[in-house]
Amino acid sequence: MSIFGNKEKEENQPEEKFNFQLGSKDIVNQSTLAKDVQIHGSIEAKDYINFDGSITGTIKSKTVNLGRTSYVKGTVTADQITIEGEVDGDIQGKDVYIKSSAKIKGTIRYSNIDIQDGSIINADLSYS
């Protein structure tokens, strides 16, 4: 399925909002899964996953961005996780950014966390 294909993302078309976090040149592979994608299973990538669909299962990558329309039931593991959608399950990341539109239920394990006003969180937090 083509949706799993890694797009070679050129530097000249960056995602504006994540500019400050991405070490630009490090990110060569970026996978985008659109809003209407539904997955039962797991996704794994080396660099960057931009996920707007819904998944029951696991997501694993270096950087994971869960967009506003995203829904994850399961586990998210990454160095850097940005959440704008819904997560029901386990989140494990070094840097976890929870945006105002996020809804989270479950557990969050982090080294650094940043939570914005407006997010709805019912979770157990622990840091390492």
Place this chain on the structure above:
Amino acid sequence: MLATEKESQETESNDLNSNDSKTLVVGHGVRLEGKIDGAMVSDIAGNYNGKIKSDSVNVSQTGIFIGDITGSNINISGKVEGTINSDEQLNINQSADIKGTIEYTSLKVSYGAKVQGRIQHKGVVHNFNNSEEDAPNINNEDNI
């Protein structure tokens, strides 16, 4: 610049004190145990062990609080062990170190803060229907 800021804050709090505005200050180095209720503004910069119920609660960077905090606007920059219950805004700043249970209405956690324990949003029942905004525009026909 910092100094002037501090000075203005101090004069402000002095004014509050002189106006009998229900301000509580537990200064840096002060140890206090007990139960406090009825304060409007509470600043904890020392060690406090017990319960506090106040409209606004600030636990500053030097503050160490063990017990229960209940309030509307709560700012944490120091150490807290116990429960925090906020009706309005809860700010957990970068230097904060919290262990325990948090019940909140609106929560902001700054990058670098340490939070361990349960976080619970108040009021709204958490629902994972994942239904899109499925309320279509209902255009009432006017003037029938």
